[in-house]
Amino acid sequence: MKIKKEIEAIRPEVIELRRDFHRHPELGFKEFRTSGIVKDYLESLDLDEVHTCSGTGVIGILKGGKPGKRVILRADIDALPIQEDSGEPFASENPGIAHACGHDGHTAMLLGAAKIWAAHRAEIPGTLVFLFQPNEEDAGAQIMIDDGAMEITGKPDAIFGYHLWANFPLGKIGIHPGPTMASSYYFKIKIHGKGGHGGEPHGAINPIDAATYVLSAIKSFHTLEQDVFQPTVITCCMIHAGQKEIIVPDDLEMEGSIRCLHEGHEAVHARFREMVEQACALCRCTCEIELKCGNSLLNNDEALTALALETAETLVGPEHVVTKNVAMMGGDDFAEFLQYGPGFYFFIGMGDPAKGTDAHHHNAKFKVNEEALPIGIEMLMNLVSDYLKR
Ligand SMILES: [Zn+2]
Ligand SMILES: [Zn+2]
Incomplete structure (x- = not known):
């Protein structure tokens, strides 16, 4: 309950961050402005460590006040080479470049979650690693790994990732065990x-x-x-x-x-x-x-998936957890991190035809449904909390 209130309090800030990223989208490995904002924001939270990696990648580490497991939380930060036609008042100001996949939302959500966690660090039983990855759209994860990302993060006990998802209605959370993205x-x-x-x-x-x-x-x-x-x-x-x-x-x-x-x-x-x-x-x-x-193949760890299913059912109710037609032939290079530890990746529904937030990812009319942002943050924070308690 307490977390819900804190997420609600931080919602305007997350939306403001997201709109700012949206207005200034940057292509893979050229996310200089975005990366700078992410780094400054993490530094303002007084984390234990903040590093840059592979140019525009950023990794922040928050050590909790109690001993426990090490969890990596990954958000992608890059935009696409596409001319935006969303009609949003905060549409891209960079011609031919747009956040047409929702990574602006992913980045803002993880920053918001990091801020809440940082305020509660004494109570956290473990270490949280915030990994902001460049160039998801073209295999940026492996380049970050080659540049030493995993030496910075340390060996993770679990790795969590997520995607805002236009194909699922707002309020739904998509969960699938095993091979989930090709x-x-x-x-x-x-x-x-x-x-x-x-x-x-x-x-x-x-x-x-x-x-x-x-x-x-x-x-x-x-x-x-x-x-x-x-x-x-x-x-x-x-x-x-x-x-x-x-x-x-x-x-x-x-x-x-x-x-x-x-x-x-x-x-x-x-x-x-x-x-x-x-x-x-x-x-x-x-x-x-x-x-x-x-x-690589994104293979969701079975035990983490079972845990996430419980977390999601508690959060949105079993009827709003989508478990069918979740796996897809599309991919995400979140998969590259899974060679270093078990991971789980979920989908945050945001489709609403009335608002036009059901336009396909990578389409010029793609729009993020900002109502999905607090749901995603809460799912992520509850999942980590449930995991660290085990
Ligand atoms: Zn994409
Ligand atoms: Zn994407």
């Missing part, structure tokens, strides 16, 4: 043929023909080979080749992603390489295949 690897295939005259295709080797075989091999992989209970999606989203209708091009490039909502991504990748190479060979082409990790 691993995502980006592929780039360069197919090499032999250029020539469009009227004499037999004298050339057309990489476009090879690309059609590659695409149909991917389709037959989906339908014939892959276990339907091991969700896997391979999508080609870019193909570039050719410059004139009468010239067979030398080369072709195709790019896309491979997503797996299961642990078996390495076998899928191996089969993908094999299929692409053989499809190209069939057309007398050669190829080079690059696979780059976008994010």
Whole structure:
């Protein structure tokens, strides 16, 4: 009850912070202004430690007055390269850049929670680590880790993350055990043929023909080979080749992603390489295949998920906890932190068609429902409190 009142008291400040971040969105690893505000804010709370990491990442550490576990709380701080069309009075002032995923809300929520926790530090049985991560939209977590983030945070007993979620109605909390967000690897295939005259295709080797075989091999992989209970999606989203209708091009490039909502991504990748190479060979082409990790599989720890379910049911009532259709083929690089300890990631519903806060993430009309912010803060704070009590 006491926490609810304190969250209510801090709500205007959280909203003000969120709107300020929203007005001044910054792209991945260029979040200089945002990062500066986060750092100053954490320093004003007189935390035990405040560090920067990988340029614009910020890590604050609050040691509670009682011994206990070490918990990392992660918020992402980056915006997207998109022209905002939300109609909000505090819309982006940076042309072509917008907080169209809600990370402005995530950052403001964690700052608000940190302020309340800092005021109660003597009562906290454990250590809280506030981790503000740059560039979630393009694999920033691993860069933060490579730059020593986990040496700063120390070995965590648990790691918690969250996302404001337009697909769930306001007041709902989405919880899912195990594989919850798919691993995502980006592929780039360069197919090499032999250029020539469009009227004499037999004298050339057309990489476009090879690309059609590659695409149909991917389709037959989906339908014939892959276990339907091991969700896997391979999508080609870019193909570039050719410059004139009468010239067979030398080369072709195709790019896309491979997503797996299961642990078996390495076998899928191996089969993908094999299929692409053989499809190209069939057309007398050669190829080079690059696979780059976008994010790993986000696997929610079963015990933490069970605890979170209790916390959420107490907070919003069992009827408002969404447990179906929560897992998705989209990803979040929160997953990279989970190699250092068990973690749990949840979704804070904010969809309300009357307010337009059900617009999809990454859409120009995307809007955060500010009513969801206190709910998210309370869920996070109660979850940590329940965890530290155990
Ligand atoms: Zn996003
Ligand atoms: Zn996001």
